[in-house]
Amino acid sequence: MTVEFRALHKSFGATKALDGLDLTAHQGELLALLGPSGCGKTTALRMLAGFEKPDSGQVLVDGEDISDVPAHRRDAGMVFQAYSLFPHLTAADNVAFGLRMRKVGAAERRSRAAELLELVGLPQHADRYPHQMSGGQQQRVALARALALRPKVLLLDEPLSALDAKVRVQLREEIRRLQQELAITTVFVTHDQEEALSTADRVAVMRDGRLEQCAGPAELYDTPSTPFVAEFVGTMNRLPGRASGDGSVEVLGQRLPVRGDAGTAGAVDVLVRPEAVDATADEDGSARVTATAFHGAVTRLTVALADGTTVKADIPSHRASGLAAGASATVTLPERPVLVEARAA
């Protein structure tokens, strides 16, 4: 089952929620919609669920425009942020709610509900009411409920945001396992980049109602196509540099090739990940380590350059011994193409 957003536009009063969104989720893939709040990711998901109508554009499922199909006739199961279980029904009745709407017989409802609760690991909670369960258990039941009608698409609207960290990690792994087991096309809205990168097949980064980049997690991290993606996903340093306009940039006394838009000339910010920055202890170095933070295998150094720019560098912890706070150092970059952004004057 393929889901396709085509040139979606939607405004709420003066705010533009979607400004021409084009995006495709392929059969059986987990696509994460990632972006800051207000970027339109939830609106896009709600359009797919049928809770919002686009001002213009189309939502296609398997090539068919479903814009006019009412929400309850769409073949989509949805898990909401939190507290969406029906408080007056037990876990089993919640799961069986959709089957009741489809007039499935009581015996079959019961066995299917039991099967689904088994699937999400809560077979012993069938008779519990929502308020008798923890947040994580409630979201598992909500997941079972969303899957009860064997939908073609699974929609997840920040289902983990209300849970505490440990449960969140557990549940996202479980969601991923189930999604792969059932090979169900899934759209997962989140503002948590770690969540998106660790669970999704592809991540679509959105900004101001448009798609910035849609790619696999590794590609998104290693070769972000825009400065926004680069800074939103992971940590990013901004180093002052000077682009020559012929596809190279001078930064930290090195000359490096520019990736992407090579035509930029003049003062630029060079975007580099902390793990790509190398710092070595050097008595004559112009940079100075201002803080260190031990992260196990790596230590993150905060280094002030001669011109006052702060750089974060992740270096292997065994090499960090000579680089305590206050030490002088030299900072270098690897000979690899870098992303640049023209500096705002």
Next chain:
Amino acid sequence: MARLTNRRGIRWWRGAVAAVAGLYFLVPLACSVLFTVDVPGQGFTLSAYTGILGASGFTGSLLLTLELAAATIVLVLGLLVPALLAARLGAPRLRPLLEVVCSLPLVVPSVALVAGYSGVLRWGPQYLSRTPLFQTFVAVQNADFPVVLVLAYTVMSLPLAYRALDAGMRAVDVRTLMEAARSCGASPVRAVFQAVLPNLRGALMNAGFLTLALVLGEYTVGALLGFRPFAVWIVGIGGSQAQLSVAVSVLSLLLTWALLLVFAAAGRPRTRIPRRALAKAAPALVPQESAS
């Protein structure tokens, strides 16, 4: 810990407040009861209570009031529930307007309201005597079941019912419940009836009860329009038989309480942990042989 040292003080204050409040409510009630059973010259007698059932008009007026109350509850809920749901789901900006409209009856005293009603009731038939609407005016004033009282009570109970329903809707996330039900394949109407209303049971019961209490105690409109619901009957009987009218008041108070308890019991959400689940989760807590 501060909490432990304070607890005794808090308990003491609670007791004092409860005692003062209790005295405030119970002393007049006790005096009323005493007045009805201790008749000068006769000593202790329950004749006032036994006389109630025989008093002319008691059953009729009580039944009329209960019927009016039932009709009012149906009308109020039938108006308010769809309006509040629609405002919550479709037009949140209309909610303040709805609140103001529903609160207006608080500002208009019932005497003013009834003055308006009687004006219309007098004016209408004169001008409409040749139209079919004339019959309408006759029908709404039928003394067996004065529809006009239902209309008046509905307006008067709007503020109470609005608050009860609004509080209930605040407590549940109506929009999410609707959307969850719809994504489970429920049409909008079924979503309202099967996912939203069951979770507003307490609020519906509260709104119903407040309306019932209002109708049971309403005197002004009924009396001024010349009908004889329960409250009007009590006042009427009070002029001639003082003991009897107080006894009726005491009884109607108890009746209201009893109805309140019934409503509260019916409106309570089902929070009981099913025995089966409890037995599995904590077998030690469940006695092997249940007494019930």
